[in-house]
Amino acid sequence: MDTSLWHTNPTAAYADWQAREAAGADRRPFSARSIVQHRAMFEHFRRHLLERGATLASFGPEHIAALWHTRAGARHGVATRMRYLKLLDRLCRHLVAIGVRQTNPAAPLVREAHWPEGEPEPIFLPEAADACLQAWVHPAPADDLSQLRSRAIVALFLGTGITVAEGCAAMVGDLHPEAAPPYLRVPAHGARDTRTVHLAPFAVPILAAWQQRRATLPIAGDLIFSMQTTGQAMTVKTLGVIVRAALEAIDFSAADMSPRILRNTFCRRQLLAGHARDDVSAMLGLASPRTCDRIAATIADDAPLQEGIRL
Template identity: 30%
Template structure:
């Protein structure tokens, strides 16, 4: 076990030596089916290390020592704001405190400042953040019915007039039916779209970190027939237009990358046409809807984790908390 002196001298080094050990697993109390402790995966250790580095950096900036940081100090860390907005949402803030609670438990610091901080935060607000962000089957159908409409062919001056509508339509369907993040959709590459169609009409999408945010992890997910029926025609049109580059959903005829802001604006317009709650008109709602449907169909959390490309083992279980929000009014 590292001493408090070692953690204060180089907390990042001490944490890296701790996070992948059985001692860290003991603080999480997660067991395999055979009753043995479940050691953290390398991918999850990477995420936890990233989080701890953020805390350690802030503690150093405050002129504090890790072992003597107080409950009030930790509450200041999670309560930081930038331009008047919280740096961390309540759910992520809670995860930071839980991680620190495990560190202080390992170091036998009493009282445990992170544990004390957890008792002070609004747990009801955390549950509110977790819940109410998916669509019912009826709401999802309304969303699909409100997708950007294609321009009548007789009104087109060229065969490709209105191509951006067809791009946006296909992209929103893929996000909803494959559970992609918006960053994964705008960075989706032609080479990542499977060419072979399965018996049920689905194809596989292989999502890689290439051209996406650092939070995207390589994974494969099946796009069902309904999604294929939208994506295939768009890919064929894209090829006929000879758009350069590899982006499946390019921003323009030069093949540049779409901005996430553009996607959010187009998605919000679809939610508005469908008469759905605009406070939840984002890719997260569609991703949660995909996850909830998967769980309802019997997918196990560990399988859902792989389908969503999640880094933390417990992340998939969070989707069990997702509830359907009634329409406004």
């Protein structure tokens, strides 16, 4: 068996192995979306090793442990770390089998690790607070440029349910508040396919107003929201500060004041409106209905859920 590709081009070797042989614990092939996710995770770990002068043939448990102390790894929750360990365990077992490695440093880490027993309760805006924030995003005659932009940013998250990364990357050409119905096109990225999300009615006036105002500004690039002087994407931190300020403006406080709470609120609003969980998952760009299941569980039994929503 020719194993040279694992030494000369690990990325290509991993893709080839995954396409031909890799499978889950039940020996079933991985889905196309899982394959994309696994390749991204492998590439992230490969670069991690490269920065530390290690290779797939030489890395040890200390290199895996160091992954959690990187800037990106420090943000990984228990479930994400477990997914990395499972991936590295599968990989190392294969590398041992074909003679590229002598040991599997991931094996003892997998045995000691555990999937989280429960997931945290999702945080969302109650219906009254959701209504208040919807009113807050409406454009006002006295708005200056900063205030208009802040309202539009909050409206985009609250009215489409996109992720903060998708908000950072959203382009002017993808936003169509004048269409019938108004919509946002979210390009494919990572494991997520391109999708179209209809804008909530409350978000249309402010997004149309921002789009018109933006067209008059000397902003470089085509991002919907960017740093005016450079045209670079706004940072996650800046967007978080804007969302927090909007929530504080309506006297709402929670443990999570990030754009995530607006995404969860969008999801819950769709479920309350009678949309089936698979459809809502598609709106959110999710392959699994697990997020919708968790948020649907927060809806009281006597809430006005329609057919197809109850789990």
